[in-house]
Amino acid sequence: MKVVALAGGVGGAKLVSGLAQSLGPQELTVIVNTGDDFWHLGLRICPDLDTVCYTLAGLANKLTGWGREGETWRVIEELKRFDGADWFKLGDRDLALHLYRTGLLAAGKNLTEVVAELLQIWDVETVVLPMSDDPVATMVFTENGEMAFQEYFVKYQWQPKVKGFRFLGADNALPTKEVISAIEEAKVVIIAPSNPWVSIGPILSVSGMKELLKTKNVIAVSPLIGGRAVKGPAAKMYHELGLEPSSSTVARQYQDVINGFVLDTIDAQECEIINVLGIGTFLTDIMMRDYLDRKRLADEVLDMSRKTWVH
Amino acid sequence: MKVVALAGGVGGAKLVSGLAQSLGPQELTVIVNTGDDFWHLGLRICPDLDTVCYTLAGLANKLTGWGREGETWRVIEELKRFDGADWFKLGDRDLALHLYRTGLLAAGKNLTEVVAELLQIWDVETVVLPMSDDPVATMVFTENGEMAFQEYFVKYQWQPKVKGFRFLGADNALPTKEVISAIEEAKVVIIAPSNPWVSIGPILSVSGMKELLKTKNVIAVSPLIGGRAVKGPAAKMYHELGLEPSSSTVARQYQDVINGFVLDTIDAQECEIINVLGIGTFLTDIMMRDYLDRKRLADEVLDMSRKTWVH
Numbered sequence: 001m002k003v004v005a006l007a008g009g010v011g012g013a014k015l016v017s018g019l020a021q022s023l024g025p026q027e028l029t030v031i032v033n034t035g036d037d038f039w040h041l042g043l044r045i046c047p048d049l050d051t052v053c054y055t056l057a058g059l060a061n062k063l064t065g066w067g068r069e070g071e072t073w074r075v076i077e078e079l080k081r082f083d084g085a086d087w088f089k090l091g092d093r094d095l096a097l098h099l100y101r102t103g104l105l106a107a108g109k110n111l112t113e114v115v116a117e118l119l120q121i122w123d124v125e126t127v128v129l130p131m132s133d134d135p136v137a138t139m140v141f142t143e144n145g146e147m148a149f150q151e152y153f154v155k156y157q158w159q160p161k162v163k164g165f166r167f168l169g170a171d172n173a174l175p176t177k178e179v180i181s182a183i184e185e186a187k188v189v190i191i192a193p194s195n196p197w198v199s200i201g202p203i204l205s206v207s208g209m210k211e212l213l214k215t216k217n218v219i220a221v222s223p224l225i226g227g228r229a230v231k232g233p234a235a236k237m238y239h240e241l242g243l244e245p246s247s248s249t250v251a252r253q254y255q256d257v258i259n260g261f262v263l264d265t266i267d268a269q270e271c272e273i274i275n276v277l278g279i280g281t282f283l284t285d286i287m288m289r290d291y292l293d294r295k296r297l298a299d300e301v302l303d304m305s306r307k308t309w310v311h
Numbered sequence: 312m313k314v315v316a317l318a319g320g321v322g323g324a325k326l327v328s329g330l331a332q333s334l335g336p337q338e339l340t341v342i343v344n345t346g347d348d349f350w351h352l353g354l355r356i357c358p359d360l361d362t363v364c365y366t367l368a369g370l371a372n373k374l375t376g377w378g379r380e381g382e383t384w385r386v387i388e389e390l391k392r393f394d395g396a397d398w399f400k401l402g403d404r405d406l407a408l409h410l411y412r413t414g415l416l417a418a419g420k421n422l423t424e425v426v427a428e429l430l431q432i433w434d435v436e437t438v439v440l441p442m443s444d445d446p447v448a449t450m451v452f453t454e455n456g457e458m459a460f461q462e463y464f465v466k467y468q469w470q471p472k473v474k475g476f477r478f479l480g481a482d483n484a485l486p487t488k489e490v491i492s493a494i495e496e497a498k499v500v501i502i503a504p505s506n507p508w509v510s511i512g513p514i515l516s517v518s519g520m521k522e523l524l525k526t527k528n529v530i531a532v533s534p535l536i537g538g539r540a541v542k543g544p545a546a547k548m549y550h551e552l553g554l555e556p557s558s559s560t561v562a563r564q565y566q567d568v569i570n571g572f573v574l575d576t577i578d579a580q581e582c583e584i585i586n587v588l589g590i591g592t593f594l595t596d597i598m599m600r601d602y603l604d605r606k607r608l609a610d611e612v613l614d615m616s617r618k619t620w621v622h
Contacts, residue, residue: 042353042413072385078407082432092403096389102353121393 001027003302004186006131008033008199009048010065010231011223012192013055014288016126018298019190020056021291025125029182033194034111034130035138035167035202036149040088041079043098044105047150048199049115049130050097057122065231068093087155112176129182131203134173138202139166149198158233161240165197170205175212183212188305191220193286195234196253210257219260219305221297222247225287226266248273255279262286262301312338314613315497317442319344319510320359321376321542322534323503324366325599327437329609330501331367332602336436340493341367344505345422345441346449346478346513347460351399352390354409355416358461359510360426360441361408368433376542379404398466423487440493442514445484449513450477460509469544472551476508481516486523494523499616502531504597506545507564521568530571530616532608533558536598537577559584566590573597573612 003023007016007030016030030052037046047066054060054068061067071091079090090098097118104114110133119128138149142160152158175183183189194200200220204210227245229235238245247263248270254261260280263270264287271281282304288294314334318327318341327341341363348357358377365371365379372378382402390401401409408429415425421444430439449460453471463469486494494500505511511531515521538556540546549556558574559581565572571591574581575598582592593615599605 039417041410042417043410074383074385074403075407075410078404079411082407082411082429092385093389095406096386096393099352099354099386100390100393106350106353118393 001187001302001306002182002185003028003305004182004189005030005192006033006189006194006200006203007031007048007052007192008194009036009051011288012048012194012199013052013060013065014294015190015192015221015298015301016052017055017291018288018294018296019302020126021295022298022302025127029127029129029186031129031131031179031182031203033199033202034132035136035170035198035205036153037135038137038148038150040090040150043095043102045088045098045150046101046111046130049111049128050094052128053115053118053122053124056119056124056126056128059122067091088150089154110176112178127178127182129176129178131175131179131209132173132206133176134169136170136173136202136206137168138198139168140198141165153198153233158236162197162233162237164241165201167202167205170202171207173206175206175209180212183216186216188302189213189216189218190301190305191218191254191258193221193223193230195223195229195232195237196250197234197237200254204257213257217260217305218254218258219262219301220251220254220258221286221301222250222261222263222267224250224267225264230287246270251279252277260304262304312498312613312617313493313496314339314616315493315500316341316503317344317500317505317511317514318342318359318363318503319505320347320362322599323359323505323510324363324371324376325605326501326503326532326609326612327363328366328602329599329605329607330613331437332606333609333613336438340438340440340497342440342442342490342493342514344510344513345443346447346509346516347464348446349448349459349461351401351461354406354413356399356409356461357412357422357441360422360439361405363439364426364429364433364435367430367435367437367439370433378402399461400465421487423489438489438493440487440489442486442490442520443484443517444487445480447481447484447513447517448479449509450479451509452476464509464544469547473508473544473548475552476512478513478516481513482518484517486517486520491523494527497527499613500524500527500529501612501616502529502565502569504532504534504541506534506540506543506548507561508545508548511565515568524568528571528616529565529569530573530612531561531565531569532597532612533561533572533574533578535561535578536575541598557581562590563588571615573615 033048111130140152141163235245247267251261251274344359422441451463452474546556562585
């Protein structure tokens with residue numbers, strides 16, 4: 001069964017890693033947010049793509065969820081002497097990837113080709129695609145003004161209150177031909193439990209993406225459990241935007257594109273509201289504590305999609 | 312006394328370090344070859360500038376003469392996994408500099424400004440200037456075709472036979488205003504014992520540079536001792552180009568711009584030939600084995616310039 005997953009960083013990567021265990025390599029395509037991508041020290045850095053790829057390659061730091069296992073920090077320690085700009089923690093191994101990618105991009109390859117090449121080097125058979133080869137930049141309007149996503153997220157540790165978002169370049173960004181055919185061929189599209197505002201939002205903002213998804217069975221997994229995010233600023237963002245952080249709020253946000261929603265059993269009381277929106281619901285334990293949880297949740301989401309929403 | 316030194320990498324940096332000991336910080340300006348500069352992994356790398364600056368900052372690897380003392384190689388070890396392209400040995404500390412420089416250049420600073428900023432960070436008071444802020448690329452014609460200098464020098468370990476050189480961009484490269492005023496104000500210009508073909512040659516190829524130097528007292532220090540280079544391919548190049556590798560050959564090569572030549576006492580028999588060219592000679596031990604030698608040679612060259620060729 002051909003499956004597409006839309007994913008951001010850490011939370012998304014966990015479900016993706018479960019799906020990769022459940023499905024054959026020909027069955028899974030992951031479309032990843034590139035709205036966080038940015039230039040830093042002349043290097044093209046793609047945080048979400050790297051988190052997903054490192055996770056699939058078994059190279060991810062198990063403690064942090066991002067970056068490399070067994071990382072060292074020689075370069076950035078030296079770099080501090082120059083400008084003190086060490087807010088973005090570039091590990092030495094991680095840096096090797098950024099250098100290699102930047103070189104390939106400078107040589108004229110597109111990001112889709114670069115990711116494919118990296119996965120081949122790492123013997124990862126799952127297909128991972130950037131949402132677009134065109135640049136999209138997630139910008140965050142905050143109480144301290146507008147800032148690029150990484151600045152908000154890493155430099156200011158998502159402390160400034162958010163007022164809204166925009167995705168620079170999204171209107172002119174097209175899904176790649178690989179993205180289009182993956183979605184067209186998919187029996188189901190799974191929206192991973194990533195941040196709806198800044199991880200899934202940018203993917204949906206790509207020109208024509210929502211239209212592509214509207215024809216498909218699309219199931220989202222809630223990023224909130226009991227109104228709280230497992231990690232990161234999702235719940236805080238809902239609060240600051242004047243919305244109740246709850247699974248039903250997330251489902252409403254996705255209602256244009258989804259027909260199914262997976263939420264945690266502790267949020268059972270929200271099913272009714274979601275069903276009223278015309279969206280099917282499935283309750284389970286959605287917390288992914290370990291590799292077994294990832295595989296179990298992936299299996300459950302796939303089972304649900306097979307039984308309930310097959311065309 | 313205002314002094315300008317023209318220098319390439321390792322050999323040049325040694326004399327420069329001696330001159331910096333002999334002269335006050337307001338007295339010495341070093342103009343450095345940038346013909347070796349190249350893009351690698353998206354980074355702007357300036358081998359000769361870095362060797363000179365690392366040497367002046369006391370950061371240079373004393374064993375190799377290039378790169379950093381106490382260097383580690385984490386990034387390049389990881390990079391090997393990607394493309395195996397590890398021919399250019401990028402140390403972790405060294406890499407921090409390349410990243411920082413590339414970032415400043417991308418932000419619109421010119422190379423002259425970048426070098427000034429680095430020297431300030433390292434508390435180096437000597438002025439170091441790139442020969443030009445315009446790109447010049449030293450190309451080597453070899454038996455295996457034309458190649459960029461670093462490819463010839465590092466990748467192929469200067470083994471291919473050379474047939475000639477060209478300096479791409481030199482016709483359109485201008486000396487900076489800093490270079491022009493340093494030369495105009497200099498009482499003496501010292502050509503360091505760097506490779507005449509690929510270290511000093513590119514400097515002299517910059518548009519208008521020879522004309523600037525013709526009005527000055529210019530003294531070259533021979534890079535050959537007894538027909539051999541202390542380090543690197545200079546002597547091998549003369550052979551391959553059908554010239555005798557000797558101090559008098561070097562003096563002849565520089566005869567347009569120099570009026571004095573410092574050579575090793577073991578080459579005393581060459582003075583006559585050089586004097587016939589209208590170039591004064593000074594014999595001494597020009598081998599710089601240690602810091603004391605650097606200072607001694609610098610003092611001797613400066614003494615000679617004061618006594619003999621003051622306008």
